Amino acid sequence: MKQARFLAIVKASAWYDLAVTWPFATPWTFALLYGALRSAAQALDLPGAMPPLDATNTLFANLLGSVVVVWSLARLLSPSVRMGRLDGMARWLFAAWQVNAVMSGGSVIVLGFSVVEVVFGVLQFLPVKDAPTDVAT
Template identity: 35%
Template sequence: MNIMQYQKIVRASALYDFIFTLPFLTPWTFLVLHKTLNAISPVPHFDPIHILFVNLFGSIVIVWSILRIRSPLPLYGFYDSIGRLLFSTWFFYNIVFYQAHPVLVLFAVLEVLWFIIQAYGYHKIRKNFSSTPSVAINDLS
């Protein structure tokens, strides 16, 4: 795998995040999402403090997505893979220990897949660069 291929992976994961996180960005878009999810399977009521944290989460993920879309550096893909490992851990924790909404299973699986794709891709390009003496590992950032 070369850097340009990996950058496409980083950008694709960022586009995925951007699209699927937009509903969490504002209280109004979250209300639409909440009603939609409730039509699929019951979801708990969200108090204003819960909506605040949902919107904070949505805001930071949107900003992180835009950064990776505009500048898909391999190092950002590596850090994103770590974030996805953490996200999938908490998704599966919620699925196992609480009455999780069925949509969480889908998101958990997608987070694991993006983690594997990005972590493996980063490993491959680091391996390629370490075998090329003329290129410093810092060129990956």
């Protein structure tokens, strides 16, 4: 694909991450999001556990949310093939850990996030025709 299209995908993935991840960045917004996800999982009678939140789970969610928000802003402000490749790698890792969590008894509601991770992960590893030669295409 042409580099301009690839960079549009990098930006779209960053906007998606901002929209989905900003609630993870603070204890208050994460508690609201987690409550909504837990209610949805229960209403849909989805398999897997969504245990009550504790301070440690919230801390790790907040760390994740904070880093992903900053990473999203970096991709929006300086999109590049390199940033897309790195983001693609992170998405494969996220998807792997999400699947691992579900296989270990976590709620299958997590797999909704995994689908998007895999799609953006694939897109950000497609060849780029007019990319600079110093960046893997």
